[in-house]
Amino acid sequence: MARTKPVLPVVVLAGLSGSGKSTALNVFEDMGYFCVDGLPASLMPKLVGFFESRDDSRYRGLALGLDTRGFEPGANWERVLEELRRAGPPVQLIFTEAATGAIMRRYATTRRPHPLEAEGYGLGEAVEEERRRLSALRDVAALVMETTGFSVHDLRRQLQEKWKFLEGEGPSMKVHVMSFGFKYGIPTESDVLFDLRFLPNPHFDAALKPLSGQDKAVVDYVLASSEGQSFLPRLQSFLLDVLPLYAREGRYRLTIALGCTGGRHRSVAVAEAVFDTLRAAGYIMTLEHRHIEKG
DSSP states (O other): OOOOOOOOOOOEEEEEEESSSHHHHHHHHHHHEEEEOOOOOHHHHHHHHHHHSSSTTTTEEEEEEEEEGGGTTTTOOHHHHHHHTTTOOOOEEEEEEOOHHHHHHHHHHOOOOOOOGGGTTOOHHHHHHHHTTHHHHHHHHSEEEEOOTOOOHHHHHHHHHHHHHHHTOOOOOEEEEEEEEEEGGTTTOOOOEEEETTTTOGGSSTTTTTTTEEEEHHHHHSSSSHHHHHHHHHHHHHHHHHHHHHTTTTOSEEEEEEEEEESSSSHHHHHHHHHHHHHHHHHHHEETTTTTTTT
């Protein structure tokens, strides 16, 4: 019996210039992917077809970098991605972005021009114009990574962790649960946000303060309280009711942000419980405790 050639995945990495797309592409190269950057979108299906026709076992998959240079105005990105998927392999789109101020600081550090400055835009205007042009592409991404507070190492770690949940999966909705601290700012990528500062705060208990919401003593303090026992089942029931509705509307992803003051105790405990409930319900899940070390 002839050996069946394995179907290798294809990753499209897109995003704002200066938001970490090239770093993300390097991560996939390190993971054994064949990487090509700056390719026009119209050529992507041809490259995928050529890649699939080769009997080459050296690579785990194909990663394609797409930025403003390959952006075609008016392109229907859902159609482009569908053409890629018809070529055979599973395709995932990852989009990187960051706050305008963060991107401007990165360009000031590297002293390189933004691609749209050649069209007569100032740096801040160029970032906002590129954000507008790529908004349709962002809307169909399976994963959006907001890199404002990320170092190169943060981006590498987060991408490696999240990719494990995307690799080889179909087009079903991905759910990202995130804990955070309000004192450090609200995550801009959140789709659904809950303020948990009404729950009992372990911060004021000397024995619990050094611990986190991943420790049983803190979990019991927060979730075994009368407030926690009343709130958590209702939150879990609410999410189980509304997530199918989001999926029915064609959402590729949903980010649920759970915040407390410092992002170390209450939000972490609730995020862990929500993550376990939704994973048990069959959702493709990722979990992030953004400020647990700062709280």
